[in-house]
Amino acid sequence: MSFAHRHLLGIEHLSPSDITAILDLAETYVDLNRQSTKHADVLSGMTQINMFFENSTRTQASFELAGKRLGADVMNMAMQASSIKKGETLIDTAMTLNAMHPDLLVVRHPHSGAVDLLAQKVNCAVLNAGDGKHEHPTQALLDALTIRRAKGRLHRLNIAICGDVAHSRVARSNLILLGKMENRIRLVGPPTLVPSQFADFGAEIYDDMHEGLKDVDVVMMLRLQKERMDGGFIPSEREYYHRYGLDEAKLSLAKADAIVMHPGPMNRGVEIDGQLADDINRSVIQEQVEMGVAVRMAAMELLARNHRGQHD
Amino acid sequence: MSDLLFTNARLIDPEANTDTLGWLHVRDGIIQSQGSDIPPSTDTIIDCRGKCLAPGIVDIGVKVCEPGERHKESYKSAGAAAAAGGVTTMVTRPDTTPTIDNPETLEFVTRRAQAEAPVNVLPMAALTKGREGSEMTEIGFLMDAGAVAFTDCDHVISNTKVFTRALTYARSCGALVMAHPQEPILSAGAAATSGKFAALRGLPAVSPMAERMGLDRDIALLEMTSARYHADQITTARALPALERAKNNGLDITAGTSIHHLTLNELDVSDYRTFFKVKPPLRSEDDRQAVIEAVRTGLIDIISSMHTPQDEESKRLPFAEAAAGAVAMETLLPAALRLYHSDQLDLPTLFRAMSLNPAKRLGLNSGRLSAGAPADLVLFDPDVPFILDRATLKSKSQNTPFDGQRMQGRVQATYVAGHEIYRRA
Numbered sequence: 004m005s006f007a008h009r010h011l012l013g014i015e016h017l018s019p020s021d022i023t024a025i026l027d028l029a030e031t032y033v034d035l036n037r038q039s040t041k042h043a044d045v046l047s048g049m050t051q052i053n054m055f056f057e058n059s060t061r062t063q064a065s066f067e068l069a070g071k072r073l074g075a076d077v078m079n080m081a082m083q084a085s086s087i088k089k090g091e092t093l094i095d096t097a098m099t100l101n102a103m104h105p106d107l108l109v110v111r112h113p114h115s116g117a118v119d120l121l122a123q124k125v126n127c128a129v130l131n132a133g134d135g136k137h138e139h140p141t142q143a144l145l146d147a148l149t150i151r152r153a154k155g156r157l158h159r160l161n162i163a164i165c166g167d168v169a170h171s172r173v174a175r176s177n178l179i180l181l182g183k184m185e186n187r188i189r190l191v192g193p194p195t196l197v198p199s200q201f202a203d204f205g206a207e208i209y210d211d212m213h214e215g216l217k218d219v220d221v222v223m224m225l226r227l228q229k230e231r232m233d234g235g236f237i238p239s240e241r242e243y244y245h246r247y248g249l250d251e252a253k254l255s256l257a258k259a260d261a262i263v264m265h266p267g268p269m270n271r272g273v274e275i276d277g278q279l280a281d282d283i284n285r286s287v288i289q290e291q292v293e294m295g296v297a298v299r300m301a302a303m304e305l306l307a308r309n310h311r312g313q314h315d
Numbered sequence: 316m317s318d319l320l321f322t323n324a325r326l327i328d329p330e331a332n333t334d335t336l337g338w339l340h341v342r343d344g345i346i347q348s349q350g351s352d353i354p355p356s357t358d359t360i361i362d363c364r365g366k367c368l369a370p371g372i373v374d375i376g377v378k379v380c381e382p383g384e385r386h387k388e389s390y391k392s393a394g395a396a397a398a399a400g401g402v403t404t405m406v407t408r409p410d411t412t413p414t415i416d417n418p419e420t421l422e423f424v425t426r427r428a429q430a431e432a433p434v435n436v437l438p439m440a441a442l443t444k445g446r447e448g449s450e451m452t453e454i455g456f457l458m459d460a461g462a463v464a465f466t467d468c469d470h471v472i473s474n475t476k477v478f479t480r481a482l483t484y485a486r487s488c489g490a491l492v493m494a495h496p497q498e499p500i501l502s503a504g505a506a507a508t509s510g511k512f513a514a515l516r517g518l519p520a521v522s523p524m525a526e527r528m529g530l531d532r533d534i535a536l537l538e539m540t541s542a543r544y545h546a547d548q549i550t551t552a553r554a555l556p557a558l559e560r561a562k563n564n565g566l567d568i569t570a571g572t573s574i575h576h577l578t579l580n581e582l583d584v585s586d587y588r589t590f591f592k593v594k595p596p597l598r599s600e601d602d603r604q605a606v607i608e609a610v611r612t613g614l615i616d617i618i619s620s621m622h623t624p625q626d627e628e629s630k631r632l633p634f635a636e637a638a639a640g641a642v643a644m645e646t647l648l649p650a651a652l653r654l655y656h657s658d659q660l661d662l663p664t665l666f667r668a669m670s671l672n673p674a675k676r677l678g679l680n681s682g683r684l685s686a687g688a689p690a691d692l693v694l695f696d697p698d699v700p701f702i703l704d705r706a707t708l709k710s711k712s713q714n715t716p717f718d719g720q721r722m723q724g725r726v727q728a729t730y731v732a733g734h735e736i737y738r739r740a
Contacts, residue, residue: 235449245456
């Protein structure tokens, strides 16, 4: 199993075999995480720093848990309340941290490309935990693992990614990953939130939810990212829910065994009906969270192997 | 009423572009056939005595002052004025108080219109909340509630980001957007068109170029968004080449003009007569002639009344402070006939712009004399002379610029779905 990457900055840089390698390894961690003793000491002695320049609860917790289960020393830095407020540039922050010799750096930043910039300046492995509206690779990987386990395969599926595509790094990473694995992808939403340029990536664009969901295997809902919006992209939440919110009626157009996904946190009654989100026969939303820890453990292990290789 | 035959009629058919003597057969409110040979036999025969029978006018941009200012115009008074003017479909504006910008208000006015007006009423809704140009309205819900188009009326959305998104969203709903092409900063506060007359009178004036700038901007946004767009009033020669290019480039754009800009010019303002204050302001004679020619060629698609009732108090003010707008549904046809009598536009062309094109733009089956169309008709004598007395108008407001003027041609009867809703006593 080869995984020749120093960092995990985006799905864009991964080959289909890289993706499969991560998912295969993650499967073993799914099993481990279901044991009462969840330790694998592959990162023992290593230092993992989580730098979040943007608020996060679930992603940060998931990375922290993943690191701890692998035996790393994990430190969380809430960068919003720190030196960045004192005027330090991103590169200076990186250089400062670099001097402390971390082995894994997990970074989330509000600006697209900021994690790439940081990765050029440090000696350790960098994992992108979301940069602006660019990529969120571990989310796409955990979504892929969830789909593979639910559907038994990760190719030749019809997958609808619905809602606020424009502001979503999750949508971009998923579009790239699922495209690499040869699935048919539809982007569904109001044209203000689904720019037509995405057609150039080979996705089919629908502004009618009913047409867009027809006969799909996977319905991936996105959160309406109000905090990233500059001005109004939709008239109101009630009209958005009426036209683009996922409910039983709209879902009935998808295949009978279609699964419902959401990266969380959900806005119930805005992009998804609350009962539907809780329906264990359709919704795999909780499973996505579980897969998140396993995928992050796998990604960190693969990067750590390469990192150790450099030092040995 | 099951069978109805109009005989001895001068049929003005804008679709066939003909003006011929013949008969028109109507059954159950629907036009069945027309011809000039032997007519079918029917229960009821209306002898038109050689007068003109044309498809009823579809008037885009009528202001009815409900909710908010019912003393200026109600659905009842506007409906009566429409019927007397040969307007069989009023397409109403949302610039009321409060603005018609949510489905609840739209449902209210639809209910009022159904109860009070004898003509068809199709409401438009605002494109942005409160016509403030910052947040788009619930276009999807408003369409479900019956909005036929979206417009902020004379408010220009100066924030191009907001306008672009509204156009994009409207496109996905299949909605028609009607805009007022005007450079908003250049035209702010203007009461007249810049030129010799405005200079002489010392009125705050705007260059006619402001209209072209506004149209150029909107056309660029249409190229970005592929939205369905109608310019409410094109009134200047300088804007016409841009419009023509946009049409040739295949954009989904149509344009209207107002009856006032076709039949009056800036000099009519004379001694600060505020009944001649409209928005945009009356233009030069050269502009007026260019706009008439554009209607003739079809570059300008639609003639509207831009019916805007104002009470005496809002008009009895210094010119710059007076409210803009004029009532016009009842004078629309007689004024339009001025262009017929001056040999500039023939009757099929006039009804193409007043009935057929607006109906087509809104996806209506009316505005024509073809089989299957609703029998929304206007019977008029194109030649009878009269002097307009504004006291005889059925509108609650009587702010017409044509008061005391000699006109030629007036409506004799109006039919909606085959029912006579107006007959001149």
